[in-house]
Amino acid sequence: xxxxxxxxxxxxxxxxxxxxKDIRIKRExxxxxxxxxxxxxxxxxxxxxxxxxxxxxxDLWKSILCISTxxx
Numbered sequence: 001x002x003x004x005x006x007x008x009x010x011x012x013x014x015x016x017x018x019x020x021k022d023i024r025i026k027r028e029x030x031x032x033x034x035x036x037x038x039x040x041x042x043x044x045x046x047x048x049x050x051x052x053x054x055x056x057x058x059d060l061w062k063s064i065l066c067i068s069t070x071x072x
Contacts, residue, residue, distance in 0.1 A: 001025070004064070015066040017043065026065055039068035 004017040020026040033040045043064040050057045 001029075013069060015041075015068050017064055017066045019060070019063050020065050021063050023062075026063070029065065033067065039070065041066050041068075 002019045004019060007013060007016065020029065030040055043061055043066060045051075046057060046061050050061075
């Protein structure tokens with residue numbers, strides 16, 4: 001699990017995006033977050049051309065999980 005960017009102390013992002021390549025671990029994290037009323041979501045969609053071409057961008061997109069810095 002790797003954060004996409006480093007958060008500096010003077011920054012307050014609305015979410016932190018992580019790369020989680022193992023889909024089983026990603027599902028476990030999503031379930032944990034749901035059970036604790038945390039907010040998580042996938043990265044916004046890719047252009048249709050990238051989805052249809054099954055590019056490396058698609059693989060990366062599938063592995064991104066955004067975790068909100070606020071709660072429900």
